[in-house]
Amino acid sequence: MLVIGSHVSFNGKEQLLGSAREAISYGENTFMFYTGAPQNTKRCDISDDLTNKAKELMKENDINIENVVCHAPYIINLANNKSEEKYLFAINFLKEEIKRVEKLGIKKLVLHPGSFVDLDIDTGINNIINALNIILTSNQNVLICLETMAGKGSEVGFKLEDIKRIIDGVKLNDKLMVCLDTCHLNDAGYDIKRFDEFLEHFDKVIGTHKIGCVHVNDSKNDMGARKDRHENIGYGHIGFDSLINVIYNERLKNVPKILETPYIKYDDGKSYPPYKFEIEMIRNKKFNSNLNKDVRSYYEK
Ligand code: FE
Ligand code: FE
Ligand code: ZN
Numbered sequence: 001m002l003v004i005g006s007h008v009s010f011n012g013k014e015q016l017l018g019s020a021r022e023a024i025s026y027g028e029n030t031f032m033f034y035t036g037a038p039q040n041t042k043r044c045d046i047s048d049d050l051t052n053k054a055k056e057l058m059k060e061n062d063i064n065i066e067n068v069v070c071h072a073p074y075i076i077n078l079a080n081n082k083s084e085e086k087y088l089f090a091i092n093f094l095k096e097e098i099k100r101v102e103k104l105g106i107k108k109l110v111l112h113p114g115s116f117v118d119l120d121i122d123t124g125i126n127n128i129i130n131a132l133n134i135i136l137t138s139n140q141n142v143l144i145c146l147e148t149m150a151g152k153g154s155e156v157g158f159k160l161e162d163i164k165r166i167i168d169g170v171k172l173n174d175k176l177m178v179c180l181d182t183c184h185l186n187d188a189g190y191d192i193k194r195f196d197e198f199l200e201h202f203d204k205v206i207g208t209h210k211i212g213c214v215h216v217n218d219s220k221n222d223m224g225a226r227k228d229r230h231e232n233i234g235y236g237h238i239g240f241d242s243l244i245n246v247i248y249n250e251r252l253k254n255v256p257k258i259l260e261t262p263y264i265k266y267d268d269g270k271s272y273p274p275y276k277f278e279i280e281m282i283r284n285k286k287f288n289s290n291l292n293k294d295v296r297s298y299y300e301k
Contacts, residue, residue, distance in 0.1 A: 003067050004247070004282060005030035006259035006275040012036075012044035016054035016104055020063065026275040027283075030067040032110070032213075032258045035100050038073050041093050046103045055105065067256040069145070069213050070101045071110045078131040079114025079124035079156050087127070094135050098142050108212050108256075110145045110179045113157035113166060124156045129169035136172040145179035145212040150187035150228035158188035158226070160205040167206065177212030181260075182246055183231070184215070186238050189224035193242045199251055214257045216243060232261045232291060233278045240287040247282055264295045272299045 005028035008019045016033075023031035036043045058065055076094060081087040094111075101109050116124025132144070146166060151158030157166070167173045180202075186192050202208055218236030220229040234240030247257050259278055263271040272295050281288045288294065 001029075001254075002247070002283070003030050003064075003254065003256045004028060004259075004279055005032065005067075005256065006261075006273075006279070007032050007071075009033065010035060015044070015047055015050040017050045017057065020054045020057050020061075023063065024057070024061050026273070027279050028275070029061075029063050030069070030256045030258070031063075032069040032071055032256075032260075034071050034073060035097065035104075036073070038071065039075055041073055041075065041089075043096070043100065046100050048103075051104055065105055066107055068106050069108045069110060069256055069258060070097075070104070070106050072097055072112070074112050076111070077114040077117075078111075078128045079116045079154075080119055081127045082118065087131070091131050091134055094131075098135070098140055098144075101142050102140065107141060107143060108145050108177070109142050110147055110213060110215075112147050112149060112155075113163070115154045116156060117154050121154075121156065121162070124154070125162060125165050125169070128156060128166050132166070132170045132176070133172075136170065136175045138172055140175060143175055143177050143212060145177045147179040147215070148181055148184050148188065150181075150184040151189075151226040152187075152228045158184070160202060164206050167210070176210075178206060178210050179213040179215060180211060181215035181217065182238060182243060183217035183219040183236075183260075184228060186219045186223050187221055187225050187227050189226075191223060192238045192246065195242065195246050195249060199249070208251055211252060211255055214246065214252060214255055215260050216247060216257050217260050218243060230261055232264070232274055233259070233281060234287045235291070240281070244282070244285055248285075264292055266292075266296060270296075272296060 008022040010033040149155040149157040218231035221227040
């Protein structure tokens, strides 16, 4: 079965219940959320009441909670330890985040490996390994999915070999999986148009059984640009057919696919989520060249 969803919001007031409602409004059978704003680390206490209501709603709508994914805030950087205070803060935040995610009953937490900034790649990788060895515990149910990065700036993890080094260095690496991001892979120089060859390569370096999540995004840039600018499905340099190939690949059949494509922005300053229509395109395997118009008329009807 196709397991498809998108990034949805999560706020303190409605929590997982609000996220599930949003996902259902787009016709999704999974979703991904941050436990607060992606760019900061302010977080609310998890309400069991809201979580239970969310689980109920998910059941009624065929959303298997096992497929729901959480994303750690992207300011958390385990690769740089120049400031001991910031490094320890990141470690502690992730420990707490794992507890929150656990309390919500979610199994997968996507994490950007980090950026080494003014250090070097080897030191960056060692910092990530060291941090994960402090963070992970043998009794946790949550799996950390290390995301493949675009390679902008000093990002660690745009080469599969670097992710493999992290996995090899972490003692409890049965708690680690990988999140593929099609935009990031393209920008990092991997050819998504030849996805089967890519998977062969992935299988040799890491092993496809380690793929826990796929972020499905088109890219505004050419292969190898190392930029990381997401584009709507079929509107970028990867293209509709190649993304459909990824989504329906037999080897990734049960892996949740999550859209992180940009909201459609209009000249008058309005913007709306594209997900309902992108999911429709994906389910029909048919490109919609009127995405802009369809989205606007749906939300303004
Ligand atoms: Fe990400
Ligand atoms: Fe991503
Ligand atoms: Zn990205």
